[in-house]
Amino acid sequence: MTRSSNARTATKQPGAVVRLYERVQLGWRKVATGAAALLALAMGYHVICGQNGLTVYQQKRQDAQTLERQLHSLQRENDLLKGHVDRLQNDPNAIEHQARQELHYTRPGEVIYTLPSSSGSSGAPSEPVPAKR
Numbered sequence: 559m560t561r562s563s564n565a566r567t568a569t570k571q572p573g574a575v576v577r578l579y580e581r582v583q584l585g586w587r588k589v590a591t592g593a594a595a596l597l598a599l600a601m602g603y604h605v606i607c608g609q610n611g612l613t614v615y616q617q618k619r620q621d622a623q624t625l626e627r628q629l630h631s632l633q634r635e636n637d638l639l640k641g642h643v644d645r646l647q648n649d650p651n652a653i654e655h656q657a658r659q660e661l662h663y664t665r666p667g668e669v670i671y672t673l674p675s676s677s678g679s680s681g682a683p684s685e686p687v688p689a690k691r
Contacts, residue, residue, distance in 0.1 A: 606612050645652040657663040662670050 604611065608614075646656060654663075662672075664670055
């Protein structure tokens with residue numbers, strides 16, 4: 559009897575060990591799968607919202623486009639101002655026009671009348687500005 563009971567126990571024990579091993583292995587697989595899923599979620603969050611993520615990239619891209627537009631605008635303004643300087647250096651008529659417009663210079667016999675600004679509410683007519691020569 560001891561042999562038959564030992565045989566039964568021997569046959570039951572390897573099956574139980576195998577099942578226990580499979581159960582432990584299945585548990586570790588679940589833990590590893592859960593850890594991999596958490597790692598994937600953390601990496602995804604970092605890629606989207608991290609310090610160098612997509613949201614920061616999009617903001618930097620918009621900033622770069624805004625700066626590019628400002629650069630083009632400033633280059634156009636710079637070109638216009640260079641042309642104006644060139645005209646003032648080479649064209650006597652441009653110099654005269656600038657002096658008349660900004661400094662209110664006149665030719666002999668001319669009188670300049672300056673109208674009051676719209677913010678001033680005085681109804682008095684403006685005085686003639688003395689001519690500079």
